[in-house]
Amino acid sequence: MNVNSIHISNYRNIGEMELFPYKGVNVIFGENAQGKTNLLESIWLFSGFRSFRGSKDNELIKFGEDYLKSEIDFYGAGREQSAKIVISRQSKKILLNSVPVTAASRLIGNFNCVVFSPAYLSLVKGSPSERRRFIDSAICQIKPSYTKSISDYNKVLVQRNSFLKDLKFNNSSYDFLEIWNQKLAQLAAVIINERISYIKRLSATASDIYLGLSGEKEQMDIEYKMRVSSNRYESVSENVDAEHIEKLLKQSENSDIMYGSTNIGAHHDEIDIKIDNMSAKSFGSQGQQRSAALALKLGEAEILKEITGERPVALLDDVMSELDVNRQDYILNHIKDWQVFITCCEPSTVLRLCEGKTFEISNGRLK
Ligand SMILES: Nc1ncnc2c1ncn2[C@@H]1O[C@H](COP(=O)(O)OP(=O)(O)OP(=O)(O)O)[C@@H](O)[C@H]1O
Ligand SMILES: [Mg+2]
Known part of the structure; x- marks a missing residue:
C-alpha cells in the first residue's frame, strides 16, 4: 500500500498543500508547531478511524475557514485508487474511488495505515x-x-x-x-x-x-x-x-x-x-515503555500485512526521541520496505540511518 499524492486544503494550520511522496521513507521535518503532525493526521483520516489525537471533526477545519478538503491517490489491493474527505461545520462527505460512502468507518480496510505518535505511550x-x-x-x-x-x-x-x-x-x-x-x-x-x-x-x-x-x-x-x-x-x-x-x-x-x-x-x-x-x-524505563508501545504498533502492522498481503503505510510521529541509536537503527531497518512518513525536527537523525525523501514544513506550508 502506498500513497502517490496528497492534496490538502484548510486542514488545521495547513492552508493548501500538494505532496508527491516517495515509495520508501518520507521525512517530514521542521520546527515545533509547524504542521508536521497535522500532515500525518490528515493521512490517517483515510484509515476510517477517528483522529489519533482524539479531536472532533470540527476542530480539524482551519481556523476562520468553513470547510476542509483532503484527497489522496493511493495504490492498494492491486490497483490505483482515490479517496476524498470534505468536512464542513455541518456535514462530512466521503468519496472512495468517486463513490460516496455513508460513514468514515466504511473506509476501514480500504486504505490501511498504522500510526505511532507519542500519545501511544499510553498504550503501556x-x-x-x-x-x-x-x-x-x-x-x-x-x-x-x-x-x-x-x-x-x-x-x-x-x-x-x-x-x-x-x-x-x-x-x-x-x-x-x-x-x-x-x-x-x-x-x-x-x-x-x-x-x-x-x-x-x-x-x-x-x-x-x-x-x-x-x-x-x-x-x-x-x-x-x-x-x-x-x-x-x-x-x-x-x-x-x-x-x-x-x-x-x-x-x-x-x-x-x-x-x-x-x-x-x-x-x-x-x-x-x-x-x-x-x-x-509499573517497572519499565521511558525507553522501554516507548519501545514496547512501538513494538505493539509495528506488530499490528505486521499482522495487517500478513492478512492483506500488503504492507500498510506507516505514520511515525516523533518516534526517534528517547530512543538510543541502536533502537532508531532497528526501526528504520525494520520498515525500510514500507512507505513511511516520519516526522522529526532534525532530518539528519533519520537520513544518517536510511535514505529517503525530505519535506520541510514551515507555518503549514512546504518549503
Ligand atoms: N483548526 C486549526 N486551525 C489552524 N491551526 C491549527 C488548528 N488546529 C491546530 N492548529 C495549529 O497547528 C499548529 C501545528 O501543529 P502540529 O501539531 O502539526 O505541529 P508539529 O509541527 O507537529 O509540532 P511539534 O514538533 O511540536 O510536534 C499548532 O500551532 C496549532 O495551534
Ligand atoms: Mg508534532
Whole structure:
C-alpha cells in the first residue's frame, strides 16, 4: 500500500498543500508547531478511524475557514485508487474511488495505515481501557464485522446496567436478569475470544520486534487477563465459552446490583504487557515503555500485512526521541520496505540511518 499524492486544503494550520511522496521513507521535518503532525493526521483520516489525537471533526477545519478538503491517490489491493474527505461545520462527505460512502468507518480496510505518535505511550502507561481500545481497533481493521460485536455488546451492557438499577430501586423481577446475563455473556465470549486470538498473533510479531529493538537483550510478553470477580483477574490464553462468562456474571449479581453496574465482562478485562516478566507499566524505563508501545504498533502492522498481503503505510510521529541509536537503527531497518512518513525536527537523525525523501514544513506550508 502506498500513497502517490496528497492534496490538502484548510486542514488545521495547513492552508493548501500538494505532496508527491516517495515509495520508501518520507521525512517530514521542521520546527515545533509547524504542521508536521497535522500532515500525518490528515493521512490517517483515510484509515476510517477517528483522529489519533482524539479531536472532533470540527476542530480539524482551519481556523476562520468553513470547510476542509483532503484527497489522496493511493495504490492498494492491486490497483490505483482515490479517496476524498470534505468536512464542513455541518456535514462530512466521503468519496472512495468517486463513490460516496455513508460513514468514515466504511473506509476501514480500504486504505490501511498504522500510526505511532507519542500519545501511544499510553498504550503501556495508561489505563486498561487504552489497551482494550488498541486491540479492538486493530481487530476492526482486519475484521470490520467486529465493530458490530463491540457496539452490540455496549448496547446490551447499558441495558443490563439500567436493569440492575431497576432491581435495586424498583424491585423488578430477577428472572429478567438471567436473560441479560445470557445475552451479555454470548457477546462477551465473541469479543474475548477475538481478542485472545489476536493477542496470540500480536505476541509473536511484537515480541520479535521488541527483541530486535532491545538488541536481543529483553523479552516482551502480552497476556490477556479476564476479570473473574470485582477484584480478581485470571490469565487466559485459550477460548472461553459463553456459559463460563454467564456463570461469572451470576456470581457477581449481588455486587452488580449493589453498585448498579456490571463488574465482569469484556469491558473490564486487562491486557498485561511485560518486559522480562515485569509489568512494563509499573517497572519499565521511558525507553522501554516507548519501545514496547512501538513494538505493539509495528506488530499490528505486521499482522495487517500478513492478512492483506500488503504492507500498510506507516505514520511515525516523533518516534526517534528517547530512543538510543541502536533502537532508531532497528526501526528504520525494520520498515525500510514500507512507505513511511516520519516526522522529526532534525532530518539528519533519520537520513544518517536510511535514505529517503525530505519535506520541510514551515507555518503549514512546504518549503
Ligand atoms: N483548526 C486549526 N486551525 C489552524 N491551526 C491549527 C488548528 N488546529 C491546530 N492548529 C495549529 O497547528 C499548529 C501545528 O501543529 P502540529 O501539531 O502539526 O505541529 P508539529 O509541527 O507537529 O509540532 P511539534 O514538533 O511540536 O510536534 C499548532 O500551532 C496549532 O495551534
Ligand atoms: Mg508534532
